[in-house]
Structures are given as C-alpha cells and as structure tokens.
Amino acid sequence: MSYILIVDDERSIRNTLKDVLEYEKYEVAVAEKADDAIRMISDRTPDVVLCDIKMPGMDGIEFLQKTMQDSPEIPFIMITGHGDVQTAVEAIKTGAFDFIEKPLDLNRLLIAVRNALDKSKLIKETVKLKKKIGGKNEMIGSSQAIVKVKEMIARVASTEAKVLITGENGTGKELVAKAIHENSSRNAGEFVEVNCAAIPSELIESELFGHEKGSFTSAIKQRIGKFEQATNGTLFLDEIGDMSLSAQAKVLRALQESRITRVGGDKEIKVDVRVIAATNKNLKEEIIAGRFREDLYHRLSVILIHVPSLNDRKEDISLLTEYFVKQICNEYNMPPVSVTNDAIKALENINWTGNIREFRNVIERLLILSPSKITAKEVKDYAKPLTE
Numbered sequence: 001m002s003y004i005l006i007v008d009d010e011r012s013i014r015n016t017l018k019d020v021l022e023y024e025k026y027e028v029a030v031a032e033k034a035d036d037a038i039r040m041i042s043d044r045t046p047d048v049v050l051c052d053i054k055m056p057g058m059d060g061i062e063f064l065q066k067t068m069q070d071s072p073e074i075p076f077i078m079i080t081g082h083g084d085v086q087t088a089v090e091a092i093k094t095g096a097f098d099f100i101e102k103p104l105d106l107n108r109l110l111i112a113v114r115n116a117l118d119k120s121k122l123i124k125e126t127v128k129l130k131k132k133i134g135g136k137n138e139m140i141g142s143s144q145a146i147v148k149v150k151e152m153i154a155r156v157a158s159t160e161a162k163v164l165i166t167g168e169n170g171t172g173k174e175l176v177a178k179a180i181h182e183n184s185s186r187n188a189g190e191f192v193e194v195n196c197a198a199i200p201s202e203l204i205e206s207e208l209f210g211h212e213k214g215s216f217t218s219a220i221k222q223r224i225g226k227f228e229q230a231t232n233g234t235l236f237l238d239e240i241g242d243m244s245l246s247a248q249a250k251v252l253r254a255l256q257e258s259r260i261t262r263v264g265g266d267k268e269i270k271v272d273v274r275v276i277a278a279t280n281k282n283l284k285e286e287i288i289a290g291r292f293r294e295d296l297y298h299r300l301s302v303i304l305i306h307v308p309s310l311n312d313r314k315e316d317i318s319l320l321t322e323y324f325v326k327q328i329c330n331e332y333n334m335p336p337v338s339v340t341n342d343a344i345k346a347l348e349n350i351n352w353t354g355n356i357r358e359f360r361n362v363i364e365r366l367l368i369l370s371p372s373k374i375t376a377k378e379v380k381d382y383a384k385p386l387t388e
Helices: 011-023 032-043 059-069 085-094 106-136 146-156 173-182 204-209 246-257 283-288 294-300 310-332 341-348 355-369 375-384
Strands: 002-006 027-031 048-052 075-081 096-103 163-166 191-195 235-240 260-262 268-270 275-277 303-306
Touching: 002 032, 011 027, 011 106, 027 032, 032 048, 032 059, 048 059, 048 106, 059 075, 059 085, 075 085, 075 106, 085 096, 096 106, 106 163, 106 283, 146 173, 146 303, 163 173, 163 294, 173 235, 173 275, 204 246, 204 260, 246 260, 246 294, 246 303, 283 294, 310 341, 310 355, 341 375, 355 375
Parallel strands: 002 027, 002 048, 048 075, 075 096, 163 275, 163 303, 191 235, 235 275
Antiparallel strands: 260 268
8 A cells, every 4th residue: 555645734734635545545644844754754655745835844845855865766746835836846856756736636636646656666666676686796795805896896887998807707707797887877778798709700790790781691681780789888798808800800990989880881880888898818818829909908908807716705605605595595486595504614615616607506506405404414415516
C-alpha cells in the first residue's frame, strides 16, 4: 500500500485530503508543521508528500529544499493558494514533482498523486536494478592491493583518459573496465566489449569498424562496427595484445582522429568513444618482439591499472567466499550454507592459477557437492576437478 504524507497547517484541508486518499486505499499520515514532517520522514520514507507552501515557521519551500538534500527521490506535490503560482513554479525548479492550486480540484489531485506514485515506483525499481547489476560487478576485497585498484578507478573514472588494464587471466580486468564506465559521465551510453583474442585476424577490422554490403564474399549486408556502437559510451578492447598489426594501425588512427572508415567504404564516420584496453601480456616485451605497436601502447596507456592475482591477495579469500556463497545460493534457490574457518584456511592454501574465475567455480562445485556445510575435508576432496 502506498504511503502518503500530508503537511498542511489547516486542519480542514488535512482532514479532507486524508479522507479522500484513504477512500482511494492509500495509507495516509498528516503533519501540521514542517518540523513534525521531517521527524516523520526520518522514521519512514513516504512514497509521496503533499505539502502546503504557506505555513507558519518553516514554510513549504524551505521544507522541500531541506528534504531534497537528504531524500531527493521523494516526489513532492505542492499546494498553493490562488495567485501564488510563481512560488509554485519556483518549487518545481527546486525539485517538486507538481503543484495544485486552492480551492483543490480533487480529480486533479488524484491524477497528480498517481503520476507521482508512478515516478516513485520507477525510481525504486531503478535503484533495485542498479543494486542487482552492481552486485554482479562488485569488486570484493579489502586487501591493500585491491583497495589500490578501487582508488585508481575512483580517480580516473570521471576523466576521459584512456586506460590500459593489465593482469593475469581471471583476475577481473573486465570488472575494472565496467566499474570505470559505470562511474563515468558516459554511463548512460553503451559499454561495448570486444575480445580481440576470440576474433580471427581477418575479421577483427570488420568487427571493430563495420563493413559495407559487398565489401567481401560474406558481406551480404551493411554492418555497424563496435566503434560506432560505442559512440558516447565506452569501448572495451579485451586482450588487445592479440590484435593483428594491421588492425592496431587502424585503431591507432581511430584514436588519433576520432574517425573510422568501414571495410569496403570510403566515407569517414566521426565517433566519440572512450577506449579502455586490457591484456594479460607484457606489451613492452611484445613491442620488442615486433608484435605490438609502440605508438599504440603509448596512446592506450595514459592510465595503467594492474589487477593483482588472487595469490597476491589471499587475505580477501574470506570475503570472496562469503560473497560467492551468498550469490550462488541465491541463483540456485538454495538455503544458506555455512563455511568453517578451517575451510577458509584450506582455500587460502591453494595455488589459484585461474584466479577469481577459478575460485568462483570451486565455490560453486563445493556448494553442489556439499550443500549443508563446507569444511576443510570438502575443500580437500572437491577443490580440484574430480578427474585430477
């Protein structure tokens, strides 16, 4: 049931609004003064506030401003006297959702309340969705190594600087790239990922820049490339160390000029993309070996972030275990499973060559094969594949 708070110093208006809204099956609370309403909001957040503008003491505008500082998600519908519309307009600029004039048109009031509730519901669903998404992309750990990574993300996310992320397979380089995107001014745009190692060298240019119909045998229609798809967003070039030299040259040009040309085309297309790259290779060694362009390396590595291996932050294993146990139990609709201290110690003694990816797989295997409790014995029996 939606909860509505009415704030008005006139008892007759409070009572009328309360009766009308309760008849519509809303839960309603009333306050005579803004100070009382502030205390009520601290105890329970309303879905909508109906507030008179002219009140003794703190008036409606001051109350709105104060509430917006702490709870900007609450929709306010301001009640204004005849001839005071300019004040109501100022209230809208301050953050109010709507206003209604006295004498109150109850139909107009109910429409405004329904619209405000729709907004409130949408905001709550968006918050839940962001938490759900954020939970999957959350970086777990309190070790010095991972805290350093988090601090770097916080410092560079709001900039347009290109970032090169290094680290072993399975350490979470994609997670770092997504965190940078989600905390940047481009987060409303697309996060477009390209796994350079998974695409054949003869197709990588088409994947990145697109192609025109008929540009090669299988090009039966025009294709939009990843650079265009990521315009106003972020392009994540994963395993860039595996990209061919010819593709590297075109990527360098795209980064220098913010323009691309589709394969088989001659028209230059302007793109506005932030590029984040990642690799598990030592690119300086690749440059010496002639497999990676030094000029592209310098273009990409404005900011360098190294993601530590799990073996370098084993103090995070306890937190990671708790996180993955909860996550996997939720996915499988399993009851909570306890993990003993000796099991944590056993997990800390393992050489995690596959890093976080391997660790999560092991926790999933342990939960499936020992669903009541995980002890050191289960870790010893099941931490490695049964075929080993």
